[in-house]
Amino acid sequence: AQSVTQPDIHITVSEGASLELRCNYSYGATPYLFWYVQSPGQGLQLLLKYFSGDTLVQGIKGFEAEFKRSQSSFNLRKPSVHWSDAAEYFCAVGAFSGGYNKLIFGAGTRLAVHP
């Protein structure tokens, strides 16, 4: 069965430091992978997505993610974190199941940013 694991429930970084959020997926075929961000009191906003091609994908707000098939990973990175990046981050894999397309979400990683 398809699944997504985000090993880190909470992460705290200092403003200006680099960031890497981990995501591991389980999926039999070439995955469609997504990162969403949820700011406090808001819905989910798509940060970036991977379908095929270049394994390093760029997203909004200065984020990037790298697809590594050998490690079944799709980690999210940012070279320099801003206080406004404090939010919850969800990794998801697209799956065709039950006759339709669905997203399988990880449990999320909550990011805190210290000044």
Place this chain on the structure above:
Amino acid sequence: GAGVSQSPSNKVTEKGKDVELRCDPISGHTALYWYRQSLGQGLEFLIYFQGNSAPDKSGLPSDRFSAERTGGSVSTLTIQRTQQEDSAVYLCASSPLVGTYEQYFGPGTRLTVT
């Protein structure tokens, strides 16, 4: 263009009352999803609509929960005889076409049952 909208943004209700939550998807989006997010938790899938039909209702937690979609557009999630454990943020998402995985989310409705 307009995104997914949900109303109300906040709803406080007494235990045992019925509530209706509304989702207005992006115009032309044929697929619509409802999720529930309890405090500090991830997303729990509730129901999927393709047009006006709901081929997957497997995530509805009990028969107190129901949903409908009319005109292939607006959807309403109804919770009857609300319980305190129903307190959560209810998120709606829509998707443009069959064959795509990308979902666009609304801001959610925060439901508090007292």
